[in-house]
Amino acid sequence: MTRDAARPEPGTDDGLTxxxxxxxVGVSVRTLHHWDAIGLVRPSGRTRAGYRVYSGEDVARIHRVLVYRELGFELAQIGPILDDPGADATGHLRRQRRELVEQIERLHRMVGAVDRMLEASRTGMRLTPEQQVAIFGDDWRPEWTGEAERRWGRSAQWAQYAHRAAGRSPADWERVAAETDAFQADLAAAKRSGAAPGSPEANALAERHRALMSTYFDCTHAMQVCMGRMFTEDAGFAAHYDGIEPGLARWLADVLSANAAANGVDPETAAWE
Incomplete structure (x- = not known):
């Protein structure tokens, strides 16, 4: 406890000790001592007994400091704003407001992702390993799901996937598997026929791929480009597509990139967003 806090408070009409x-104002005595020491808020008066006291204007300044501090300003920023009559206090507040709004939006997205994960955990619809093999084929490996969760489990897209997967029945998964098999067969046929990336046929397949991915999470053209890179760089994905048709992984990556470029995305700079 400080000496000022322990000393009996004198009664005075000259100001507040x-x-x-x-x-x-709801702060500690230590805080006011610190603000006094750094020149942020200093008591401007004294009582007849010699006590330093805060005037009404001093208390108003304390409140202004508290407002700026609550908005995230550093103490070193607050003093110049309050002391400089030419300081653009409104401009500072507007910039701070924009940052706060952006922070709120980020927090809302995080809350939404957590809510989706909680809902997925609550409903708990997960296929057993036996069901996975029965639906997706003998070459399916149930451990791939765990590997995918370890790789992408912290992303917003995984939260969407988990939420949507939680509501699917085995029949729904059978339908998804059939659509995927049909799509991959059409991919192989298009490559064998010589369809060039960027052609109407290839672009239509790229949009089918995006629609198929969007059953799991909201898929953008930029995300497709990133997937195409993964299909060629990841040995497991490359083996899967090239096992369907030799060279299919590279061809599919080129198809996705060409279609993305036609939709205003630069494949060279495309990012997962």
Whole structure:
């Protein structure tokens, strides 16, 4: 406890002592001592007994400091704003408001992702390993799901996938598997026929791929480009597509990139967003 806090408070009409000012505005005596020491808020008066006291204007300044601090300003920023009559306080507040709005939006997205994960956990629809093999074929490996979760489990897209997967029945998964098999067969046929990336036929297949991916999570053209890179760089994905048709992984990556470029995305700079 500080000496000022322990000392009996004098009754005065000249202003508020540090203890009373601290109690009024809801901060500690130590805080006011610190602000006094750094010149941020100093008691401007004294009582007849020699006590330093805060005037009404001093208390108003304390409140302004608290507002700026609550908005995230550093103490070193607050002093110049309050002391400089030419300082653009409104401009500072507007910039801070924009940052706060962006932070709120990020928090809302995080809450949404957590809610989707909670809902997926609550409903708990997960295929057993036996069901996975029965639906997706003998070459399916149930451990791939765990590997995917370890790789992407912290992403918003995985939260969407988990939420949507939780509501699917085995019949729904059978339908998805059939659509995927049909799509991959059409991919192989198009490559064998010589369809060039960027052609109407290839672009239509790229949009089918995006629609298929969007049953799991909201898939953008930029994300497709990133997937195409993964299909060629990841040995497991490359083996899967090239096992359907030799060279299919590279061809599919080129198809996705060409279609993305036709939709205003630069494949060279495309990012997962």
């Amino acid at each position: 540090v203890g009373r000012a601290a109690g009024l």
